[in-house]
Amino acid sequence: MPMALGIAVLRGLEKKPFSKRIAAGISLALISFAVMVVDIQRSIKQEDPAAYAAKILVLRSRRIAELAASIEAISFQFFMNRLLNTTLSAYVNDAERYDISKWNTVFSQHMEGLAQTVPEIEDAIFFAIPDPNKIPLMMTDSLTRATYQPVRSIIMQKAIAASGKSVWDVCMGASESAAQNVNKLLVCARLITNIDTHVPLGVLVLLVNPDRIARAVSGSSWDEDANAAPKTDYTLLIDENSKILVSASLSQIGLQAQAQVPGFSEHFPLNKAASPSGKYKARALSGAKATQGLFWVIYERVPDRLWTLVSILPVSVDPLPLFFRIFIIAGFAASVWLILSVLRGGEATPDQSQPPAQHLEAIPDWFKALAPREKVVMVLLLKGLSNKEIAYHLAIREQTVKNYLHGIYKKLGVQDRFSALLLMQNTHLNIETIKDYAEKNPSKFSVSIDILA
Secondary structure, eight states, X not given: OHHHHHXXXXXXXXXXXXXXXXXXXXXXXXXXXHHHHHHHHHHHHHHHHHHHHHHHHHHHHHHHHHHHHHHHHHHHHHHHOHHHHHHHHHHHHOSOSSOOHHHHHHHHHHHHHHHHHOTTEEEEEEEESSOTTSOXXXXXXXXXXXXXXXXXXXXXXXXXXXXXXXXXXXXXXEOSOTTOSEEEEEEEEEEXXXXXXXXXXXXXXXXXXXXXXXXXXXXXXXXXXXXXOOSSOEEEEEOTTSBEXXXXXXXXXXXXXXXXXXXXHHXXXXXXXXXXXXXXXXXXEETTTTEEEXXXXXXXXXXXXXOEEEEEEEOOOOOOOHHHHHHHHHHHHXXXXXXXXXXXXXXXXXXXXXXXXXOOXXXXXXXXXXXXXXXHHHHHHHTTOOHHHHHHHHTSOHHHHHHHHHHHHHHHTOOSHHHHHHHHHHTTOOHHHHHHHHHHOGGGSSSOGGGGO
């Protein structure tokens, strides 16, 4: 129908004088183009936030993997450090239940030292397996019985069943506030065994700082939105059992994702064979009147884990229906054909004197100001390499890489790897533009540009 209508209009215009045909063609082209621009803008309003959120999730998923690995490495120390393992063995085998100060001092001092290198650790508890009534070892004196007892009842059996593998969960402890029923704790637990006999000694539970983890997941902390559910876009960290481990909203922690993520049951993959990333649109009830809302759901698998980061973005506008799109495209094509057919007739010739402009990506000044070796480190950082991998490529020590990164962060005014990657994305800095810049300025880099390939 749209094509037939367009042909009929064109046949009628062929009988008109040259000036009228040109005017009609230009008018039709302008109208069609204007409507196409409106439709494209409406589509971009949908696609742009989703595409941007997908890029952010990739960076955040890597950060989450790094944080989790650092935290789990703390508990592995109790397998490798003989002094610590011996201390735990003596504590477990001693008949004394209450006076545990001589063992707690060693445990506390060591954990506080480790917490300096991994600030995500807020506290630590060690529960003895043979005697469940024994006072546990604790890193600080701030934990009360009302806090650690619920943690013990929830996580201990899971850690024992995991046989030495790290277990993550959300524990509901008693709250000191009368206005709040529970105090939700994100914990990482591992079964610790004797180095020599491999006899189970107890379960080490690390209490993770919720503020730092929430910032890594969603860019905001639990303190900023302690109870209210998000009203716009928000990000969740979901484990392999569909439980929400981390969110900017405290009220969502520990809930099942089916009730919080639109279209979760129909669209969301949780098995290993499924695609590790993707997006879909779904409708969900929202608001006090339970009106239907359209959402983008973007997900990204955390590397080497069955955890998934999920961002939920509300869709504010819809593009035009398919029928109107076809009609607009047909009208625009007809107008172009009309104008070109008239110009081919010799009454006008197109102006081809100006060659098409070439778009060149500019290298930001802050990148040019870096030292040659710092530029190479930034390139490898952009490629997603870890500190150890960067050290291998440059044949230097890993600590040297950390020193370079510290200097780079200071020059750029950023805090960490995540912020540096965001800065490179926001300035449209990519491997291709850097490679082109390196080929033209080889003296600005400390190694051959072959490393950029």
